[in-house]
Amino acid sequence: MSDPYASSAPYIDPLIAGFWHGVSPALTAELESLSALSGPVVDLGAGSGRGVRAVASALPGVPVVAVEPSPAMRTALLARLVDAPPLRDTVTVVAADAQTYAFPRSPRAVMAMNVLGHLTPGQRRRLWARIAERLEPGGVLLVNNQQPHTPVAVPPARGGAFRVGEQDYEGWVQAEPSGEQRLTWRMTYRTLRDGRCVSETTADYEWWTVTDDELRAEWAEHRLTSRTAGEGGTAFHVVGHSGGPLP
Numbered sequence: 631m632s633d634p635y636a637s638s639a640p641y642i643d644p645l646i647a648g649f650w651h652g653v654s655p656a657l658t659a660e661l662e663s664l665s666a667l668s669g670p671v672v673d674l675g676a677g678s679g680r681g682v683r684a685v686a687s688a689l690p691g692v693p694v695v696a697v698e699p700s701p702a703m704r705t706a707l708l709a710r711l712v713d714a715p716p717l718r719d720t721v722t723v724v725a726a727d728a729q730t731y732a733f734p735r736s737p738r739a740v741m742a743m744n745v746l747g748h749l750t751p752g753q754r755r756r757l758w759a760r761i762a763e764r765l766e767p768g769g770v771l772l773v774n775n776q777q778p779h780t781p782v783a784v785p786p787a788r789g790g791a792f793r794v795g796e797q798d799y800e801g802w803v804q805a806e807p808s809g810e811q812r813l814t815w816r817m818t819y820r821t822l823r824d825g826r827c828v829s830e831t832t833a834d835y836e837w838w839t840v841t842d843d844e845l846r847a848e849w850a851e852h853r854l855t856s857r858t859a860g861e862g863g864t865a866f867h868v869v870g871h872s873g874g875p876l877p
Contacts, residue, residue: 638833639702641819643678645790645801646744649864650680653743653774656860660772660868661688667738669766670695674728675745678706679717685741686717693720695734699727728757736766742773743866747837751811754840755848762852765871771854774866779841781807789817798822805837813837842867 635642661671661684671685676696685694698704704723711717724731728742728749740761749757761771778784784805791800802818815837821829849856849869856869 633700633702634833634835635700636702637831638817638819639678639700639706641799641801642703643680643706644792644799646677646680647792648790649744650684652862652864653860653866654684656864657684657772657866658688660770660859661685661739664738664769665689667766667768669736669738669769670734671739671741672697672731672733672737674731674740674742675699675748676707676723677703677744679710679721681741681743682707682717682721683710683714685739686720690716691720692738693722695737696721696723697726697728697731698723699725701725729753733760733764735764736769737764738766738769740765740769740771742771744774744776746773746775747813747839748835750838751840754838755851758848758852758854762854762871767871769870771869772866773869774864775840775842775845777863778805778813779839781809781811781813781839783807784813784815796823797828808836811839813839 670693672695673681673685674697676682676698679696682694682696696707698707704725707723711721786802786804789801789803791798800820803815805813805815808814815835817833819831820827846856853872854869855872856867858865859868860866
């Protein structure tokens with residue numbers, strides 16, 4: 631099976647840094663509130679490990695399971711862990727995806743940031759069922775729902791840029807509807823030197839859309855309730871069992 635992130639992996643970590651900087655305060659607060667629980671934290675779609683680093687900062691010493699199906703992204707993830715001794719001691723990397731991963735008993739949190747659109751509606755519902763069955767009492771699911779929530783065209787826009795040495799790197803995003811609930815995202819990554827493009831690569835991803843109201847209805851099927859944390863483009867849902875600590 632080919633790795634859909636093989637061509638984009640060199641660019642994703644620095645380009646997504648802004649998202650993690652924005653989400654960090656609210657995410658840290660939610661994770662710190664779980665300090666009295668005993669289970670591990672599961673990071674689904676851990677990517678290059680920025681989320682893992684956030685978990686370890688908020689909950690020092692707590693075991694973390696980093697679940698990542700892409701070999702290219704695991705390369706970046708393992709490099710980050712090896713160079714950070716505290717993470718190296720507490721984080722376990724598992725080569726699996728949200729559908730195939732066997733959850734441990736009683737995780738205190740399951741984090742699924744920037745991965746929801748990879749799941750079909752059926753896969754989402756099966757995932758919620760598995761998480762609801764396994765969560766530690768008082769534990770939560772932390773998940774964001776990226777815009778757009780319906781399949782509409784997204785015009786080309788620069789998604790970020792960074793500079794290394796004498797070269798600049800840019801990421802461009804655009805999308806077109808590809809089904810009743812689907813988008814096809816086209817990601818374009820450019821390397822520039824003295825303002826001139828010296829290389830360019832593209833990657834297309836199928837993405838399933840879902841509204842927040844639809845998600846709440848799906849969670850309710852498993853007696854899960856939610857509230858929103860954070861603001862704007864880095865807002866996310868905090869999902870837990872009905873009657874738990876959620877207000």
